[in-house]
Amino acid sequence: MEARIETLSEKKLIGKHIEMSFIENKTFELWSSFMPSRKNIKNTIDDNLYSLEVYTLDHFDNFDPSKTFQKWAAVEVQNLDTIPENLETLIVPDGLYAVFVHYGPASEAHKTYHPIFTEWLPNSKYTVDNRPHFAVMDHKYKKDDPDSEEEIWIPIKNRD
Template structure:
């Protein structure tokens, strides 16, 4: 596995966020990410009070997902935007509240199709970090530098973490 030695996170205590978007249940083996974004992108202009122009790719993993990984294990993925306050939810879209909490935020430059960055984060950085995954949504914030599948694309990968319990 290629290492990403320069990819070191900053730790941020993030406030709760309100998101509006679309979601689909899927697995790694039956990835529906492209369909999810094709469904959401034409609808995003219906959201009347976006907090910014950033897009959010959010993944909600069930408890124990990473303990017994299987390619067909299901999770829920969202394509969304952040909104201020109690924004109206257009018909056919859904709201998601991302709870406040500590995140390790990685500034990643590279193709969104290169899964090695997640392997590095989860299999190298996390075990050596003094943190464990927290049971909150995982975020990818796709800002102005994001260019899907482009090797020069920029995004922020937000990993929900909490301090590793003493003795583990």
């Protein structure tokens, strides 16, 4: 498994979030409520979609799939001057990320995520940092198409 290490500059996002867990996955509900509002966001940087997870500091200690976290559907914007009604803002701070490419349908993303956390991360010089995790879906993303691609960004920091 190959990772590209990137230093991310702060990103300003506008979108929606929902509280969910891995057991009670509400991703479809979230995106279904966000996409109709997307056209009201005027100062987007590009056409990319961002799927983000904001976890608590201890989320991965004694991992529990029923533990809740924030799941976001968003787009990147130039500034936060105009926020359409019923949408929210999220700022992803600067930091180091390990970037992986998931090839294949979104429904099979676990086949990429699992080795990141069970193989790549434990064998790297990094540990997970407490910043949003996210996937970037650009023109290569085709949801459940076997030829779909999306980038997975995992926040990292050097091990102590």
